[in-house]
Amino acid sequence: MKNAFNAEGAPEPVGLYPHARKVGNLLFLSGVGPRKKGTKEIPGVELDEAGHIVSYDMEAQCRSVFNNVKLILEASGSKWENLVDVTVFLTNMKDDFAAYNRLYAEYFKDNQPCRTTVEVTALPTPIAIELKCVATIE
Known part of the structure; x- marks a missing residue:
């Protein structure tokens, strides 16, 4: 696919879409979650036998x-500092926003892209956070 990128080290998409697509000097990332590449492992998540979340660690x-996100940016020819817009989907704003916001401030202290954070009922896999990002690319 023209101007589409898939990052070697990032988890496989859960559908028919690339990790990122370049349009002009912008790079649009598909929704990115915390899964590990090549597995169904989700850092900090404990699932029961039916695949339902028993507990999770928002920081992890x-x-x-x-x-x-960083892996996808770099594999696509961009970098963390080039992020200009981040949309964050949380499944539990009430319990998770403080931890997420603290870590966001740690990771984005030198680059402060525009940000929108919304709560959603669920995400496609048993995760508590997903990011949708736009970055510039040289």
């Missing part, structure tokens, strides 16, 4: 999702 998920 945040760190993993930020790492996955």
Whole structure:
């Protein structure tokens, strides 16, 4: 696909879409979660036998999702500092926003893209956070 990118180290998409697509000097990332590549493992998540969330560690998920975004940016010819817009989907704003916001401030202290954070009922896999990002690309 023309101007589409898939990052070697990032988790596989859960549908028919690329990790990112370049349009002009912008890079649009598909939704990125905290899963590990090549497995169904989600850092900080404990599932029961039916695949339902028993417990999760929001900090571990945040760190993993930020790492996955970084991998995709770099594999696509961009970098963390080029992020200009981030949309964050949380499944539990009430309990998770403080931890997420603290870690976001840690990761984005030198680059402060525009940000929107919304609560959603569920995400396609048993995760608590997903990011949708736009970055510039040289």
